[in-house]
């Protein structure tokens with residue numbers, strides 16, 4: 001998987017990931033109203049509105065970025081229709097050639113992890129038939145339960161050419177409460193980083209990077225620099241640019257000298273760009289996809305300053 005990601009990053013000269021984290025207040029009024037008329041003010045209407053909104057965003061950005069990252073919580077909260085919108089969003093993005101990072105942050109004992117792995121990055125069996133259900137290329141996982149909880153996914157990565165991004169140092173303000181604890185002279189997140197690096201050794205691709213990557217928040221540049229040296233060939237998924245305050249200048253230490261090693265996510269900053277002051281005067285609400293495109297191009301330019 002990692003080689004496919006790197007190939008796309010290089011072809012587009014862009015390490016940006018667009019986070020598809022829709023909320024009703026980001027969806028333009030016309031799309032909301034249309035779906036309320038069809039389905040009432042129901043979870044189904046919200047889910048249908050999300051799908052229509054996402055398709056517009058994807059049309060606006062698919063030729064500029066290597067991947068999108070739908071966050072499953074935004075969809076799941078609306079029940080089965082929401083989940084269907086998640087699945088349909090993935091299907092549409094894949095048709096447009098985008099790689100999919102399913103932000104599902106799962107964690108459970110091995111027998112349960114197998115079910116998650118089958119559903120998201122493998123195949124589910126019904127008697128002699130088997131089906132791909134969600135079809136993400138890579139997913140996010142929480143490592144708190146240890147390697148036996150991760151192993152089922154690693155097997156699927158090998159079988160189905162998929163990848164993982166495992167939480168190492170998260171972007172939120174309380175991340176240090178547990179992740180920065182001292183564990184025998186090092187921080188817990190450093191220990192986890194070493195483990196993720198080790199777990200990735202069996203999935204190293206042609207370019208020397210592993211399909212098992214790490215989530216390292218953009219809001220911790222100092223810690224990221226340390227992690228970069230502990231795990232030089234682990235790809236970082238870096239959320240926190242834009243809406244959470246991180247800037248391009250903070251991100252230099254996340255990349256390797258080859259200009260690879262990190263993909264930077266922005267969700268609200270792109271999909272709701274038409275509501276941002278910088279774009280409001282140039283784009284009307286119905287031009288939300290053009291505003292998202294402009295925000296991606298601006299982010300690309302911003303990141304090129306440090307690459």
Ligand SMILES: O=C(O)c1cc(=O)[nH]c(=O)n1[C@@H]1O[C@H](COP(=O)(O)O)[C@@H](O)[C@H]1O
Pocket residue numbers: 019021071103140169170171172215216217239240241242243244265266267268269
């Ligand atoms: O795994 C993630 O993607 C993630 C990890 C982390 O440490 N911090 C973090 O913000 N995220 C996700 O990244 C996205 C950030 O969204 P914005 O702040 O709107 O760009 C959300 O989908 C979060 O769930």
